[in-house]
Amino acid sequence: MVTMKDVADRAEVSIATVSFVVNGTKRVTEATRERVEAAMRELGFARNPIGAALARGRTRILAMLFPALERPLSLTASAFFTSASRRARHRGYDLVMWPIGNDAEQIAVLARSGLVDGVLLMEVQLEDPRVAALVEHKVEFAMIGRTADPSALPYVDIDMSSSVEAAYAQLIAEGHEDIAFLASASPAYDHALVWRAMRAYREVTERHGHPTTLIACDEMPGDGRRIGERFAADYPDTTAVIILNEHAAPGLVAGLTHAGLDVPADVSLVSLGSSAYMAEMTEPQLTYMRTPGTELGELGLDALVDRLEDTQGPLPQVLLPCELVPGGTVAAAGPRRTPRRA
Amino acid sequence: MVTMKDVADRAEVSIATVSFVVNGTKRVTEATRERVEAAMRELGFARNPIGAALARGRTRILAMLFPALERPLSLTASAFFTSASRRARHRGYDLVMWPIGNDAEQIAVLARSGLVDGVLLMEVQLEDPRVAALVEHKVEFAMIGRTADPSALPYVDIDMSSSVEAAYAQLIAEGHEDIAFLASASPAYDHALVWRAMRAYREVTERHGHPTTLIACDEMPGDGRRIGERFAADYPDTTAVIILNEHAAPGLVAGLTHAGLDVPADVSLVSLGSSAYMAEMTEPQLTYMRTPGTELGELGLDALVDRLEDTQGPLPQVLLPCELVPGGTVAAAGPRRTPRRA
Numbered sequence: 001m002v003t004m005k006d007v008a009d010r011a012e013v014s015i016a017t018v019s020f021v022v023n024g025t026k027r028v029t030e031a032t033r034e035r036v037e038a039a040m041r042e043l044g045f046a047r048n049p050i051g052a053a054l055a056r057g058r059t060r061i062l063a064m065l066f067p068a069l070e071r072p073l074s075l076t077a078s079a080f081f082t083s084a085s086r087r088a089r090h091r092g093y094d095l096v097m098w099p100i101g102n103d104a105e106q107i108a109v110l111a112r113s114g115l116v117d118g119v120l121l122m123e124v125q126l127e128d129p130r131v132a133a134l135v136e137h138k139v140e141f142a143m144i145g146r147t148a149d150p151s152a153l154p155y156v157d158i159d160m161s162s163s164v165e166a167a168y169a170q171l172i173a174e175g176h177e178d179i180a181f182l183a184s185a186s187p188a189y190d191h192a193l194v195w196r197a198m199r200a201y202r203e204v205t206e207r208h209g210h211p212t213t214l215i216a217c218d219e220m221p222g223d224g225r226r227i228g229e230r231f232a233a234d235y236p237d238t239t240a241v242i243i244l245n246e247h248a249a250p251g252l253v254a255g256l257t258h259a260g261l262d263v264p265a266d267v268s269l270v271s272l273g274s275s276a277y278m279a280e281m282t283e284p285q286l287t288y289m290r291t292p293g294t295e296l297g298e299l300g301l302d303a304l305v306d307r308l309e310d311t312q313g314p315l316p317q318v319l320l321p322c323e324l325v326p327g328g329t330v331a332a333a334g335p336r337r338t339p340r341r342a
Numbered sequence: 343m344v345t346m347k348d349v350a351d352r353a354e355v356s357i358a359t360v361s362f363v364v365n366g367t368k369r370v371t372e373a374t375r376e377r378v379e380a381a382m383r384e385l386g387f388a389r390n391p392i393g394a395a396l397a398r399g400r401t402r403i404l405a406m407l408f409p410a411l412e413r414p415l416s417l418t419a420s421a422f423f424t425s426a427s428r429r430a431r432h433r434g435y436d437l438v439m440w441p442i443g444n445d446a447e448q449i450a451v452l453a454r455s456g457l458v459d460g461v462l463l464m465e466v467q468l469e470d471p472r473v474a475a476l477v478e479h480k481v482e483f484a485m486i487g488r489t490a491d492p493s494a495l496p497y498v499d500i501d502m503s504s505s506v507e508a509a510y511a512q513l514i515a516e517g518h519e520d521i522a523f524l525a526s527a528s529p530a531y532d533h534a535l536v537w538r539a540m541r542a543y544r545e546v547t548e549r550h551g552h553p554t555t556l557i558a559c560d561e562m563p564g565d566g567r568r569i570g571e572r573f574a575a576d577y578p579d580t581t582a583v584i585i586l587n588e589h590a591a592p593g594l595v596a597g598l599t600h601a602g603l604d605v606p607a608d609v610s611l612v613s614l615g616s617s618a619y620m621a622e623m624t625e626p627q628l629t630y631m632r633t634p635g636t637e638l639g640e641l642g643l644d645a646l647v648d649r650l651e652d653t654q655g656p657l658p659q660v661l662l663p664c665e666l667v668p669g670g671t672v673a674a675a676g677p678r679r680t681p682r683r684a
Binding site: 041044059061063068069071072073074075078079081082085086089094095096097098099105108109113115220221222225247250251253254255257258276277278280281282283284285 | 383386401403405410411413414415416417420421423424427428431436437438439440441447450451455457562563564567589592593595596597599600618619620622623624625626627
């Protein structure tokens with residue numbers, strides 16, 4: 001059995017320092033932490049024997065909560081998990097994904113189990129029952145997303161207002177006026193991000209005195225496709241669409257193409273909150289606003305661990321905008337041509 | 343504090359039966375289990391107080407291992423997690439995703455922690471260091487996938503040989519002879535499924551005396567796109583492609599279209615191991631062979647729980663084929679036309 005003393009000798013630090021690293025009870029420099037962790041690895045020191053971990057009330061395991069029972073992860077959500085997991089490992093924790101969505105009862109089970117030190121919330125809703133349950137059960141957490149009133153809560157999130165403004169400005173600059181907003185429709189899920197985006201869209205259309213055209217779409221390429229196929233008939237005056245639904249965007253391009261509309265000559269598209277992965281699937285490639293998924297995954301993990309290690313520290317509240325990545329789906333507004341085979 | 347006696351009274355069963363359900367020590371009928379679990383829910387019975395769980399050596403938590411630190415989950419992998427999680431909940435367990443790839447050391451940490459009762463392995467490699475580590479540390483597991491010699495191991499997997507045969511037969515029937523096979527290239531990962539698929543492809547081409555054309559492609563739409571753009575020059579005689587890389591398939595269609603090749607008039611495509619989600623992104627829609635992800639997730643979870651609850655039972659070993667779903671990307675072989683803008 002390898003002891004903390006063995007690790008301390010190998011890393012040439014005090015036993016107290018090893019204990020700080022193992023238990024997360026006090027901060028040490030990155031260099032020291034790395035030396036101690038290298039020694040632990042080399043000696044095969046079992047950092048997490050559960051009895052000891054529970055005795056000190058720490059397991060160094062964190063849970064990312066995602067409603068995976070209700071719906072599959074998008075590539076973007078998966079990128080959050082990957083970057084947060086890497087960051088967790090770097091800070092001496094393990095992050096696991098726990099499939100809990102809109103379910104306060106499951107939070108209670110998780111809290112009572114004592115298995116995790118803290119929780120990272122994904123897919124935050126305006127009124128999220130998980131937040132109340134976490135507060136009630138005194139589980140430390142941070143949100144990737146924001147509830148309706150997040151002023152007293154730790155979060156990192158997309159700055160949706162400025163991102164919608166930027167997408168809209170891009171299209172206005174090309175002479176578009178009837179710019180629709182296609183958002184995820186998820187009846188089971190009152191997604192705070194979508195709500196904030198629609199509010200920002202309404203504000204910007206009002207400010208410009210332009211039409212407000214809202215399109216709801218399931219989070220499936222097939223639904224984007226169906227909207228594309230009927231687009232000429234359903235939205236005869238609309239020349240551009242901002243799409244906040246990365247799943248539907250390639251399907252929308254396919255549907256428009258199938259119906260004989262040219263992207264971007266007939267309809268310009270900006271995919272808001274997407275990635276190179278989705279953008280490269282279509283011809284032409286999507287013009288998109290990149291979700292800062294890697295950054296938010298890391299910052300969210302840091303927000304949680306900072307809270308765990310220093311509950312008196314400043315409340316982490318970070319907003320990052322989506323960044324515009326030009327593709328081939330935005331062009332100057334012109335008269336809509338008659339579809340070739342609509 | 344709600345006791346087992348309270349639950350037994352509410353469910354109108356014996357305390358022993360409640361204990362069987364809570365501890366998984368003996369099977370009960372589905373109807374009885376559901377009655378007991380309903381009573382537990384109604385009374386707020388905490389099934390998983392960790393102290394008691396550890397005292398009896400069971401946490402009723404299972405881990406799905408996926409190399410999420412190395413790469414994001416595909417939608418297909420996410421579907422495995424969703425269906426296995428649902429099935430776990432149904433059988434009275436919680437399934438979490440633990441990001442462990444090609445790393446025996448992390449398995450040792452997980453095993454020593456005592457936190458999980460069993461493990462479901464994703465992305466199985468031909469020689470998978472995780473399998474040896476799980477055996478060494480006496481952790482029950484089941485594989486979704488197969489190592490090189492899985493004869494003594496519990497698994498569920500895609501029947502890749504018959505699936506490749508079916509995809510090939512579909513194209514042969516349309517008169518194609520030079521049928522390429524585009525597979526995932528992942529230098530860090532010796533994926534057993536890809537290896538078995540390529541072996542089956544080599545066998546079927548040899549049997550027919552047709553050319554063997556292997557194309558390696560990163561698991562990104564952009565790489566499929568680049569291959570599509572150069573296709574006419576690089577594979578002048580190839581009239582059809584079987585694609586075992588769901589990420590690349592839509593990009594390949596986009597790249598071929600961009601280069602002026604018509605799908606399917608110039609190049610027929612069958613996407614092997616894919617889903618409606620990916621198929622509906624392209625114009626025309628992809629002809630694909632569906633990964634039985636939901637079924638394999640459930641069967642894999644059942645294989646694991648069956649092993650946990652009856653270690654003397656039969657060894658679960660299940661193969662399911664992919665099922666052909668017609669789309670618009672297969673047509674009769676003809677002379678390749680000159681690309682319009684290659």
